[in-house]
Amino acid sequence: MEPATRDELLLAAERYAETVPIEVEPSNVDWECSERAVRRAGACIYDRRTEAITIRLTWSAYRAFGWEEFTGTIRHELVHAWEFQQFGESGHGTRFAEKAKEVNAPRHCRAFSEARLRLRCSSCDWDARRYRASKAVKNPAKRRCGACGSRYRVEHTESGRCWRTHAGYLVARRKLGDEW
Incomplete structure (x- = not known):
């Protein structure tokens, strides 16, 4: 059982x-x-x-x-x-x-939930899942892609809403409200 x-x-x-x-x-x-x-x-x-x-x-x-x-x-x-x-x-x-x-253990355990947010490079194929509003999510303009040096954009995966700045994050957060 x-x-x-x-x-x-x-x-x-x-x-x-x-x-x-x-x-x-x-x-x-x-x-x-x-x-x-x-x-x-x-x-x-x-x-x-x-x-x-x-x-x-x-x-x-x-x-x-x-x-x-x-x-x-x-x-x-x-x-x-x-x-x-x-x-x-x-x-x-x-x-x-x-x-x-x-001992037949997985080297890495698979994700069990979908990421709410995704960081994406504006130039190359790099992206990363995020589950919480990290510093990079809240202010992507202060961060650069480690692969090519370009800026990030952040996407709220469920709504598709994107932003590139802290002000954009604040607007998205306010507009999404309970859907955040």
């Missing part, structure tokens, strides 16, 4: 983690559920001072993926925990990729 509440998800994740063949000390891992995350399905947080590890799972991602796919997210975060416990650091490099392959 799939978890139906956040507490059930955390309990199921902790139990599932015990079945994954990876050398992670479970007594040093705490489990949390995130309500805020809009982009990542999970996160592994390491406290260098205490060497404590917290695996934070995103409820919305679990609801979007279902238990079967979400177990990949759990394995992915366990690989981060393993790296932290073994090496004091973690990333998505070669070591991570090798261990992820061993």
Whole structure:
């Protein structure tokens, strides 16, 4: 039976983690559920001072993926925990990729929600999804494309409204109101 509440998800994740063949000390891992995350399905947080590890799972991602796919997210975060416990650091490099392959974990977890905003270069094909109003979204005139140096424009994906300046952002925000 799939978890139906956040507490059930955390309990199921902790139990599932015990079945994954990876050398992670479970007594040093705490489990949390995130309500805020809009982009990542999970996160592994390491406290260098205490060497404590917290695996934070995103409820919305679990609801979007279902238990079967979400177990990949759990394995992915366990690989981060393993790296932290073994090496004091973690990333998505070669070591991570090798261990992820061993435990059948995805190297990167797919997005579970659509980005509300998109930064686009005015000259080249570069673009980036944004879920919140970052500094680049609020004031794109102060930023330049890292690929070609041109200016950005920002698009609100649902409405198609675009802007290139802070004033344009303020107008879009006001006009979109509750649709933001």
